[in-house]
Amino acid sequence: MNFDDTPEEAAFRARARAWIADNAPHALKPELEVAGFGHLHLQSTDALAASKAWQKKKAGAGWAAPRWPKIYGGGEVSPIEQVIWGQEEGVYAKLAGPFVIGLGMCGPTVMHWASEEQKRSLLPRLAAGEDIWCQLFSEPVAGSDLAGIRTRAERDGDEWVINGQKIWTSGALDADWGLLITRTDPGVAKHRGLTMFFLDMKSPGVEVRPIRQMNQESSFNEVYFTDVRIPDAQRLGAVGEGWSVALTTLMNERQSIGGSMPTGVPELFDLCRDMDLLDDGAVIARLAKFAARSSGLRYTAFRSISALSRGEQPGPENSIGKLVAGSLMQEVAQFALDLEGEAGLVEDPLLAVHQGRFQAMLLRSPATRIEGGSDEILRNIIAERVLGLPADIRVDKDLPFKEIPSGAAAR
């Protein structure tokens, strides 16, 4: 039980700190510190260019994908060293937004399933931020029930022909590569007829249409495929093995998301201090409960890190991170706007209380509760995998896919 660095960890931290001091884009620091929740916007420069520049610089010194093998562009550091790196990187980590899906989900999937040659050509570029990756999983008819996707892949010699539609694809507009799950056999049960590919997003027949989100941003998109051709060499896993490949991605998704999610609680304390509300009984009661949840998340992450550094695998208990953080931030935002009174109506960052950060949280937090496994799916995972309760009844499990009834599509 200790929070101290071992001598090796302390030496690593010193090295990380020194490198950041010499290399980070310090001019952006003030802007990054106040950057809100949701998409990154910078006044002084183009955010994507700034992100790419920082990622590239990190890659040169092995900090871009710290855990990965060096031959794939990584730094081969230990789990605990990655955590230390993250602590030291601090606000500059906000620049990694465009690469999170690639580094956290697509990269590990490629690393597990692609050929050696592919790994050596794709992964270093991904790590260095030269290529942006997106995750082409969800469809209008299938989100939580991912195995119900319909985008078709049909074999034509050495190639596959793709037709269909994906939706909610984050970052597709900027993406160079996509990880694409398709249906190759509608005649068998739904989990068994799937096949995974990676695809050049500039391929003829790929069309990306941004979707305007409820918070007025548009990080996610619709992606249409019309007779898009993918070489068979870009298949990951065997034909029909797509579900297993997808599980690699999803496992990594929950892990990378679960780490250290913002909750808005420190910001709420600042607001209460500025408004001189820290002696108000009603405020104290809410604030303390929020703080206890937020602190519980922080130390749950610390416990996972401790387990990781002892060489243990973090288990499904990791699911609680996003489950707690999503609704916590939503409640914090609602409460902050209650405290702001009618001024809470103002979103304009120049006028709004605390640069409008609680308004931004209010409008972004619903997404946290849906993306990457909704609250309900996460509760199911905890109930089934941690507590050992029975799985839900699945009426479609053994039916051939084409006989499964379906209702309204999401769009």
Next chain:
Amino acid sequence: MQLDFSEEQRALQADVRRFFERACPISTVRKVIDSGDSHDPVLWKQVSEQGFLAAAIPEAFGGAGAGYLELCLVAEEVGRALAPLPAVSSLYQAAELILMTGSDAQKRTWLPRIASGDVIATVAVAEAAGNVAADLISAQVSGGKLTGRKWPVSDGLVADLAIVAARCDQGISLYLVDLASAGVSRRAVKSIDPSRPQAEILFDGVAVELLGAAGEGLGLIDAVRDRAAILVAFEQIGGAQAALDMARDYALGRYAFGRPIGGFQAIKHMLADMYVSLELARSNSYYGAWALATNAPQLPLAAATARVSAIEAYKLCSSNNIQTHGGMGFTWEFDCHLHYRRARYLASVLGTSPLWERKLVAAYRSAA
């Protein structure tokens, strides 16, 4: 960084768990409740011989000298077993207060006997509705004699020694009171958790001895409760885990509409929420254990955080455990209500949530 217990500490915990499984089955708890006894003397003697609860008392004063991390894990097992023992009164509070502020003579007189279980000690602060505050204390000491009425006093009927908060010229002070002294009269009062009995004690000109500096009583109570809150949080997570395990087992075995009720999402998700609440409380308690063991400056914040979340987790797990059991959960015969009652005892005994929420925010504020 290791926010976790060591293998040796886990091995000790496993020993303690096996001990309680053998020495404190639920029938032992029931026996205390049904007989109206204050505690189980046989169990108390065995626990004392093992030295489990004296883990944090230095060897020089008759304790095991193991440390607070060990005591935290013992507390978790006490909570899991619903052990009917005066641990919160005698060890987590009274012994800690004497250690914290007693004179050398007071430590040598009392600590070895508390450690060996020969003396049961308690703390008597409350006299009226409301969390501890100077204006709620009217018990008074003048000329070395204590007069007043204290209720509820946990384990007050069986205790040999009480640390009493009372008024004196300098404000509120703490006093050591031998409860066998002339002028002490006491009676049992019905307790919401009969496995943790309560008493009312009348003091009529009882000879007392000052403990710690005069006028510092409330500060000392506050300080000792920060420490006790962390140990109690471990009892709470032990109890909450037991309640969750009971609910899970029942949900797997009970059938309705042709399948286990644990297959219905309303039940699954309720249990998942219990698990989440418990994990948050557990993580906060581990942090508290670290702060307690290292006497960290973050102790007040860690204690309040652990307490607020452990109170909530045990309340949630014990009430939803009843819900999961349906009508059976509302019977005297099933054990669900034992956790529900214990959760309430532990939520009240060191002062309730509103007090600790204030402490949490105050500590956060001064830490920032």
